[in-house]
Amino acid sequence: MFGLDKKDTMLLLLVAALTALAPFLLNPFPEGSALAQFNAGYPDLMQRFVIFGIFAIGFNILFGLTGYLSFGHAAFLGVGSYAAVWMFKLLSMNVLPAIVLAVVMSGLFALLIGYVSLRRSGIYFSILTLAFAQMMFALAYSVLTPITGGETGLQLALDDPRILDGGVETGGNIPVPGLFGMEMRDSVQLELGAWVFTFNFGYYFAAVVMLIAFYIAIRIFRSPFGMMLRAIKANQQRLNYTGLNTRPYTLAAFVISGMYAGLAGALMASMDPLAGAERMFWTASGEVVLMTILGGVGTLIGPILGAGAIKYMENIISKINSDILHNWFAFLPDGLEDLLVTLVYPFIGKGWHLTLGIIFMLVVIFLPGGLVEGGQRVARLFKSKKTDSSAAKPQTEPGE
Amino acid sequence: MKILEVKDVNKRFGGLKALSEVNLSVEENTVHAIIGPNGAGKSTLLNCLVGKLIPDTGSVMFNGQSVLGRAPHEINQMGISRVFQTPEIFGDLTVMENMMIPCFAKRDGAFELNAISSVQSQKDIIEHAEHVLDDMNMLDKRHMVASAMSRGDKRRLEIGMCLSQEPRLLLLDEPTAGMARADTNNTIDLLKEIKSKRDITIVIIEHDMHVVFSLAERITVLAQGTPLVEDTPENIKGHPKVREAYLGESSGH
Structure with a gap:
């Protein structure tokens, strides 16, 4: 289907089903119950899942396939956000022109930065991209304040021109981004007994964009171009002596992944029409590296899982506070309760980075292939158990 | 017709004169071996042919066109394929x-x-x-x-990858280095078979005299960056200068 083989089609359909049902899947606990704080099915967070999923899918096309580790990809995310907000200000609150300009602009920036940075490989390439991103952050933060809004960020104003929306009555409020009459913040709530499920237009729009982005990524992975990128990672010297010029291949991969980042930036601006320089800071670049490695470098679905896992921890674990901990451990004797709370406390709330760090270390040491490898191991475990019980035939299956 | 012509090539690395006044011409559809003791400049010469190094002076013409200043991938596209000392796949x-x-x-x-x-x-x-x-x-x-x-299979694959491009010139850099005798013989047979099946020029750099005398039609002996002699295998075997510079040192062969 769609030019994909059976396995890839299944994967695409699986991701489509998961994103479509996310408002249910991420809200498994009834409203008001003690576990409700683990619910992630609210629009703001679900939007972040798919937007950072796009960012990580694109990053993986560069890092996962060619092995070139960019430490400055958040710069393209920022460029995308600024471009999108400018389109909202100047042209229209419709998100489509904003997305188009964001992708084009981030692609141009990626072309320029990639052209220079790709003259080196390995750690030098990483440092060059990091330097570029930090320069862009510094420019956005101070020098280019008229364009970027500097410290406060770029915001919409009531008197923005919005040429195409000229006739639309705003009623004295700043309009919100939308798509042909639907607003990104539009939501429908469904109450089923104690459960409340929220269906948000912005989330579903971003989810459809992510599915398209994921589909394109699968096509790239399976194409001759994708094979050349993997060959670059495997043995760049052999590729050169096989008559292939590696530079345009890496540059094309860099630009494509920069455009994915720009797309993610545009969607962020579409959900919340505001762009700030902190989006380009190096920690944001590092985050997408973590997402990709945590999920599984070079795998198709890994970056989406990694993005989801990190955004979930960032938003859910950081919300747990000491009162909640005391509630959890209330059934224990007082002294023990306090001890446990004291022990766990550093890992929650603002300490969520500590939890992330430990999980990241465990994954890198025990599951170098990321969450995807973890999933494969579990699947193999079940498979071998089944065959063990059905027949006592020798287990000499080759590893997948 | 001469498919490869190297004229007056010099290459220095700092104070070390790696190649001095190297002249070499390879006839089309022959197997031409370049032999010489360690440090004779064999690999440097090969790297000058494939674009990895640029000679300080001199010219390298392939099929009437200069290869100097071209990137490795361009030289490959001209019709030169290269096999590495350790299989690069x-x-x-x-x-x-x-x-x-x-x-x-x-x-x-x-x-x-x-x-x-x-x-x-x-x-x-x-x-x-x-x-x-x-x-x-x-x-x-x-x-x-x-x-x-x-x-052995990696070597076979690498040679196959080169042949799939139907190159006019195949460069082999010590293709049997570190191989057991059986694998070496297999490689010799493979190269013989390749040669018999198609029009191809092969330039081979080799230490192993067994391989060289089984395959080569012409042999160039390189010593201290300069070609000593170029002749047929029969004449090379008996050449006093060669015995002195090379064979004398490796009497095991």
Whole structure:
């Protein structure tokens, strides 16, 4: 289907089903119950899942396939956000022109930065991209304040021109981004007994964009171009002596992944029409590296899982506070309760980075292939158990 | 016709004179061996032919065109394929993918942004790659990850990858280095078979005299960066200068 083989089609359909049902899947606990704080099915967070999923899918096309580790990809995310907000200000609150300009602009920036940075490989390439991103952050933060809004960020104003929306009555409020009459913040709530499920237009729009982005990524992975990128990672010297010029291949991969980042930036601006320089800071670049490695470098679905896992921890674990901990451990004797709370406390709330760090270390040491490898191991475990019980035939299956 | 002509090539590395006044011409459709003791400049010369190094002075003409100043991929596209001393293949990729990549390079040139069609839909490439694998007796290994193969098979694959591009000149840099005698003999047979099946010029750098005298039609002896003699294997064997500079030192052969 769609030019994909059976396995890839299944994967695409699986991701489509998961994103479509996310408002249910991420809200498994009834409203008001003690576990409700683990619910992630609210629009703001679900939007972040798919937007950072796009960012990580694109990053993986560069890092996962060619092995070139960019430490400055958040710069393209920022460029995308600024471009999108400018389109909202100047042209229209419709998100489509904003997305188009964001992708084009981030692609141009990626072309320029990639052209220079790709003259080196390995750690030098990483440092060059990091330097570029930090320069862009510094420019956005101070020098280019008229364009970027500097410290406060770029915001919409009531008197923005919005040429195409000229006739639309705003009623004295700043309009919100939308798509042909639907607003990104539009939501429908469904109450089923104690459960409340929220269906948000912005989330579903971003989810459809992510599915398209994921589909394109699968096509790239399976194409001759994708094979050349993997060959670059495997043995760049052999590729050169096989008559292939590696530079345009890496540059094309860099630009494509920069455009994915720009797309993610545009969607962020579409959900919340505001762009700030902190989006380009190096920690944001590092985050997408973590997402990709945590999920599984070079795998198709890994970056989406990694993005989801990190955004979930960032938003859910950081919300747990000491009162909640005391509630959890209330059934224990007082002294023990306090001890446990004291022990766990550093890992929650603002300490969520500590939890992330430990999980990241465990994954890198025990599951170098990321969450995807973890999933494969579990699947193999079940498979071998089944065959063990059905027949006592020798287990000499080759590893997948 | 001379397919490769090296004229007055000099190459210095700091104070070390690696090549001085090297002249070499290779007749089309022959097997030409370059021998010489360690440090004679054999690898430096080869690197000057494939674009890895640029000689300080002199010219290198392939098929009437200069190769100097061209990047390795451009030189390959001109029709020169190179086999490395340790097999250089795409270890993480399957044998079949390894074979398809040079086929793509042959068909599409140095760069082609073919990102939408799937690899599986490239029937002509698949057919060509399978044909070459079959020629190399490796078709049964096509789904294997290349790095999992034995050294002999990696060498075989690398030679096959070069041949799939139908090069006019094949450069082999010590193709049997570190191989057991049986693998060495297999490689000799493979190269003989390759030569008998098609029009191809082979330049081979080799330490192993057994390999050289089994394959070469012409031999150039290099010593201290300068060619001593160039002659047929029979004449080289008895040449006093050669015995002194090279064979005398490795009496084991």
